[in-house]
Amino acid sequence: MAEKEKIEKHSTGESLLHGLFRMIQVVKIHQSNNRLFNDILIDFKAALDDVWESGRPAAFSLYRGRFFLNDERIVYSPSMWATSTKMSEFFIERGINGLKFLPKDELTNEELVSMVDTLNQAKRFPDPFEWLYNQFDSKSNWVVPSKDEDRKISGSGAQELSEGGYKAVVQTEGLPGAEQQARKIYSQALTVLRGLVDRVTAGKKAGVQKCKRIVQELIDLMSDDWPLYLALSTIRDHEDQIFTHSINATILSMAIAQRIGYTKTATEQLGLTALFHDLGKAGDFKSTADKSDSLDNHDLAVIQNHTLGSISRIIRLNASFNLKLSLLPPVSEHHLGVDKSGYPQTGRDNELSLSGRILAVADQYDAMTSWRPWRNQTLSPTDAIKEMTSFSGTLLDPLVLRLFAEIMGPWPVGSLLILDSNELAMTKAVRPGSSPLPPAVLLHQSQEGGLLKGSSIELSECDENQRPKRQVLSCLSPVSFGIQPTDYLI
Numbered sequence: 001m002a003e004k005e006k007i008e009k010h011s012t013g014e015s016l017l018h019g020l021f022r023m024i025q026v027v028k029i030h031q032s033n034n035r036l037f038n039d040i041l042i043d044f045k046a047a048l049d050d051v052w053e054s055g056r057p058a059a060f061s062l063y064r065g066r067f068f069l070n071d072e073r074i075v076y077s078p079s080m081w082a083t084s085t086k087m088s089e090f091f092i093e094r095g096i097n098g099l100k101f102l103p104k105d106e107l108t109n110e111e112l113v114s115m116v117d118t119l120n121q122a123k124r125f126p127d128p129f130e131w132l133y134n135q136f137d138s139k140s141n142w143v144v145p146s147k148d149e150d151r152k153i154s155g156s157g158a159q160e161l162s163e164g165g166y167k168a169v170v171q172t173e174g175l176p177g178a179e180q181q182a183r184k185i186y187s188q189a190l191t192v193l194r195g196l197v198d199r200v201t202a203g204k205k206a207g208v209q210k211c212k213r214i215v216q217e218l219i220d221l222m223s224d225d226w227p228l229y230l231a232l233s234t235i236r237d238h239e240d241q242i243f244t245h246s247i248n249a250t251i252l253s254m255a256i257a258q259r260i261g262y263t264k265t266a267t268e269q270l271g272l273t274a275l276f277h278d279l280g281k282a283g284d285f286k287s288t289a290d291k292s293d294s295l296d297n298h299d300l301a302v303i304q305n306h307t308l309g310s311i312s313r314i315i316r317l318n319a320s321f322n323l324k325l326s327l328l329p330p331v332s333e334h335h336l337g338v339d340k341s342g343y344p345q346t347g348r349d350n351e352l353s354l355s356g357r358i359l360a361v362a363d364q365y366d367a368m369t370s371w372r373p374w375r376n377q378t379l380s381p382t383d384a385i386k387e388m389t390s391f392s393g394t395l396l397d398p399l400v401l402r403l404f405a406e407i408m409g410p411w412p413v414g415s416l417l418i419l420d421s422n423e424l425a426m427t428k429a430v431r432p433g434s435s436p437l438p439p440a441v442l443l444h445q446s447q448e449g450g451l452l453k454g455s456s457i458e459l460s461e462c463d464e465n466q467r468p469k470r471q472v473l474s475c476l477s478p479v480s481f482g483i484q485p486t487d488y489l490i
Contacts, residue, residue, distance in 0.1 A: 012050045013069035014080060016058060019044035021083050024090065027116045041109050052103040059100040061146075062091045082187040085180055094122045095129035098146030107142070115143050179490045182221060182228050186235060189214045189247045193275065194240075197282040200313050207318045208272065215271035218251060222258060227413070227429035230255060234414035234478075234485035236370055242281045245366055250274040252362035253355075256404055260354075269323075270355045273330045276317075277359060280309025304343040307335055330356040334363050337395040357397035361404050364388055364396065369414075371479050381412035382475040409438050411459070414485035416476040423470070425457065426478070426488045436460075441488055453488050 022040045051058040051070070061068045067084060068074060074084075091097060118135050122128040129147050136143045192210045199206040222229040233251040237244045253274040257267045310331050314324055333356030336342045352360075368384040379387060385405050392398045411417060413429040417440065425440040442454035461469050478485050 012047055013067070013072065013074035015047040016044070016051075016069065017060070017067055017074060017087060018080065018083055019047055020060075021087050021090075023112065023116045024120060027113060027120065038109065041112050044112065045107055048101055048107070055103065057100050057102045059098065061098045062088060063097070080187070082184050085184065090119075093128070094119065094132060094145075095127070096132065096145045096147055100144040100146065102142045102144065104142045111140070111142075115140065178225055178228060182225075182232055182490060183486075185214065185217045185221060186232050186247065189218075189250075189275075190240060190243050193243050193246060197243075197279065200279065200316060201282055205318045206316075208323070211272060211275055212268070215250065215254075215268050215275065218271065219254060219264060219267055222254060228490065230413045230429035231486060231489040233366070234489065236479055236484065241370060241372075242278060245363075245370060246275055246278050248366040249277065249359065249362045252365060252404075253358050255407055256358045256362065256400065257355075259403060259407055260358075269326055270330070270358065272323075273327045273355060274359055274362065276314055276327060277310060277331045277334055277363065278306065279313040280306035280311070304335070307332060307344050329353045330359045333357075334359040335395075337391075338397050339394045342395055352397075354400075357400045361388070361396055361400050364391070365404070365408075369477065369479065378477045378479045380475045380477040381408065381415045382410065383477075385412070409436055411438055411440075411472065411475060413438070414478060414489065416478045416481065416483065418473045418476065420471040420473055421469075424451075425459075426483075426485060427459075428456075428489060443488065451483070 019040060023037075023044060026037050026040055048058055056070060059070050061071070066073055067087065091099075115136075118132065118139070122132045122135075125131040129145065132145050136145060192214055196206045196208075196211065218229070221232075229251065233248045233255075235244055235248065250271050254267050254271045257270050262270065311328055314327055314331065317324060330353055332344065332346075333352045336344070336352065336356070337360075338352055338357065340348070365381075365384055365388065368379045368387060369381055371378050385408065388396060388401060389405075392401050407430075409430040411427045413427055415427040417425045417427060419425055424443045424445075426443060427438045427440045430436070430438045437458070437460040439456055439458050441456050443451045444454045446452050457470070459468070459470060459472070463469050
């Protein structure tokens, strides 16, 4: 399948799943003639038509916690994780693991409303699946629920990687509560931050209370589950890179602050700062960020102006004067450099704040390990830290950088490792005070050519002669291979 066709298929699957979720929710509170509900119905029918044009039905299936459309795994953005989790629960509560929409020439709004009402009511019956099946069998000739627990996914819809012969075929059992909660926090952070940016760029008032709650939830997660917390920082999304970068910089900045000994209040303040540090990149900046050619002088000027743009937008936030005043210094400093050789040049002589130095390190690391269309190469986590040492004492603070390197370890979380045992592994986060060598999860090639999550291993494990059982031959960037580390770590 061509890359463009794959992207369109995944987009249709995401649209259908999101549309079904919205219909299920909105029908509970609005009449069928409500304008919002009508718009949702129109969008859902349009997504169905995209599939039906090929002459095929639109068949949803739920397999090991993941949704598929016509046997193709739906690759959804992080903002859809909460929705997919709720839809998974919705299917399970009704005893179904599949829902097929057969092609229909004239699909009316009334038929869609009836279908959604039937799905919602099924939960009240002792055998929801049997009731659903009978209802659709007698009332509808275009909706077919299924309950095939032994169904196997062929893997034909696996996401092809940009290098090598692997395909990502991630099959996971239902996520435990902690992992679900972590993904939910990240998804909510994306939604909240995107909403704040939309209001600010539209010239409307935007408050910060929801952002504060997100930061507080991240701090709680950091306290409860350090490896899971750091694993979230490996999330990458090309379409939402400005937002995912801001959230990842927040996670990494607060990790550094925690190790330094920041109070919870100071950590929360730094978290908000990191969350807002690139507000100036939203809007017109995206056309520059998405350029596939090398950046010219004009593009570089646009990029360097984003710091002042962020300051301007923070000033306009609906927050207390003291809070905004505390956020501004680190934002203005995170590209300035400890030697003042960066930007923006303001002629200042005073030293950079500690929070500004922390943010600079977190910002650089996430940027170097993320895909950018105008850059030839995405660095592996290990190579990124090595590259950052070349900026030690100029753009980056040596002590903060050294502490960050200690936090991440020799093979930072999300590193793709080739081992001398002819195995491929993905590293997990190192617990503070534990072995410098991180635990990892093995990745196996399936018969279909995909990558499957295997067993967990300890890279520090030795044989009877006290020699490591496995040696790392090289560290690769998962981004370069189209791999989303969280599919294997969370």
